[in-house]
Amino acid sequence: MSVSRKVPEFPVWPQFDDTERAGLTRALDQGQWWRMGGGEVTAFEEEFSAYHGGEYALAVTNGTHALELALQVLGVGPGTEVIVPAFTFISSSQAAQRLGATVVPVDVDPSTYCLDPAATEAAIGPRTKAIMPVHMAGHFADMDALGKLSADSGISLIQDAAHAHGAQWQGRRVAELGSVAAFSFQNGKLMTAGEGGAVIFPEKAQYDEGFLRHSCGRPPGDRGYFHATSGSNFRMTEFSAAVLRAQLARLDVQIALREQRATLLSSLVDEIDGVEAQGRDERCDRNPHYMMMFRVPGITEQRRNELVDALIDRGLPAFAAFRAIYRCPGFWETGAPELSVDQLAARCPNTEAVYADTIWLHHRTLLGTEDQMHLVAEILAETLAAA
Numbered sequence: 001m002s003v004s005r006k007v008p009e010f011p012v013w014p015q016f017d018d019t020e021r022a023g024l025t026r027a028l029d030q031g032q033w034w035r036m037g038g039g040e041v042t043a044f045e046e047e048f049s050a051y052h053g054g055e056y057a058l059a060v061t062n063g064t065h066a067l068e069l070a071l072q073v074l075g076v077g078p079g080t081e082v083i084v085p086a087f088t089f090i091s092s093s094q095a096a097q098r099l100g101a102t103v104v105p106v107d108v109d110p111s112t113y114c115l116d117p118a119a120t121e122a123a124i125g126p127r128t129k130a131i132m133p134v135h136m137a138g139h140f141a142d143m144d145a146l147g148k149l150s151a152d153s154g155i156s157l158i159q160d161a162a163h164a165h166g167a168q169w170q171g172r173r174v175a176e177l178g179s180v181a182a183f184s185f186q187n188g189k190l191m192t193a194g195e196g197g198a199v200i201f202p203e204k205a206q207y208d209e210g211f212l213r214h215s216c217g218r219p220p221g222d223r224g225y226f227h228a229t230s231g232s233n234f235r236m237t238e239f240s241a242a243v244l245r246a247q248l249a250r251l252d253v254q255i256a257l258r259e260q261r262a263t264l265l266s267s268l269v270d271e272i273d274g275v276e277a278q279g280r281d282e283r284c285d286r287n288p289h290y291m292m293m294f295r296v297p298g299i300t301e302q303r304r305n306e307l308v309d310a311l312i313d314r315g316l317p318a319f320a321a322f323r324a325i326y327r328c329p330g331f332w333e334t335g336a337p338e339l340s341v342d343q344l345a346a347r348c349p350n351t352e353a354v355y356a357d358t359i360w361l362h363h364r365t366l367l368g369t370e371d372q373m374h375l376v377a378e379i380l381a382e383t384l385a386a387a
Contacts, residue, residue, distance in 0.1 A: 085133070088325060
């Protein structure tokens with residue numbers, strides 16, 4: 001078996017067809033290209049919220065702004081703390097830090113890579129204002145345990161659902177879990193307009209405040225410049241919303257295919273000596289699979305990065321995992337806890353292992369054929385053996 005063999009091309013991403021073209025033309029022909037004069041953003045909010053079992057969706061400029069806006073509505077600001085997973089994309093922490101809050105990184109489960117409830121409970125302090133579980137790669141964090149912790153402590157939950165469009169936890173969709181949820185539509189996400197984000201609020205009062213703050217504090221229909229709150233301009237354009245309406249319409253079909261392919265590929269990967277696919281909690285009964293993630297336990301970060309390069313050379317869209325947020329210089333610029341990197345690392349042993357030995361494949365991999373899933377596993381095994 002030749003180690004130079006490459007996998008055939010996977011489906012491209014982003015995907016689009018005449019539905020997106022028609023939506024863009026529809027938005028163009030309105031003659032009003034921002035949300036206050038057009039209808040695409042409002043229609044998208046209604047469709048996206050209903051799809052996730054909610055009522056109060058607010059479309060915004062990107063996923064980072066979605067988190068920042070949601071946190072602000074929940075009262076996060078100077079003097080407060082926000083608990084986030086130590087293993088996540090850094091927007092999860094920076095959204096809170098930019099509001100003047102202190103971020104407390106907490107360890108993750110070594111199988112699902114999601115926020116550990118026991119470590120979260122141990123990290124709660126008198127200034128804790130919010131807990132932010134990240135549904136890593138589309139797999140829900142333990143929302144039963146975290147929901148109980150939130151109810152018992154009175155601390156708000158905010159779901160970072162940037163990877164979790166269409167996910168379900170014990171039959172319940174993201175907006176049916178009773179907490180604020182923030183989504184991203186960045187170019188690599190499961191549905192995309194290049195950039196974009198959304199927040200789904202469980203309460204209308206939260207939505208109303210979010211609307212004010214995402215529109216420079218200006219009430220809908222205001223003609224006298226009565227800016228009722230502080231805020232910024234996080235408004236989504238009509239063109240982005242038109243594209244996202246088309247993207248949402250094909251999401252179910254894509255999720256169904258990725259679920260099939262991920263089941264097969266995970267079983268194949270687990271058969272490779274020294275490789276472990278991301279685990280699956282049976283309560284997460286619909287995983288949209290933003291990434292196909294797997295670990296090579298015991299490998300060094302340098303060797304992992306060399307393995308990623310080798311997989312790319314073989315035609316796989318492979319990436320190194322996110323760094324632990326406390327190992328990024330940007331984390332320490334503002335809003336960091338009064339602990340050293342070594343102290344945080346000692347508190348987060350699972351994160352230390354996962355960030356250094358994990359690889360992920362772009363979700364377009366899981367839109368490929370069954371034969372391609374077998375070939376992916378074969379290439380991974382061959383590349384590891386050659387290394």
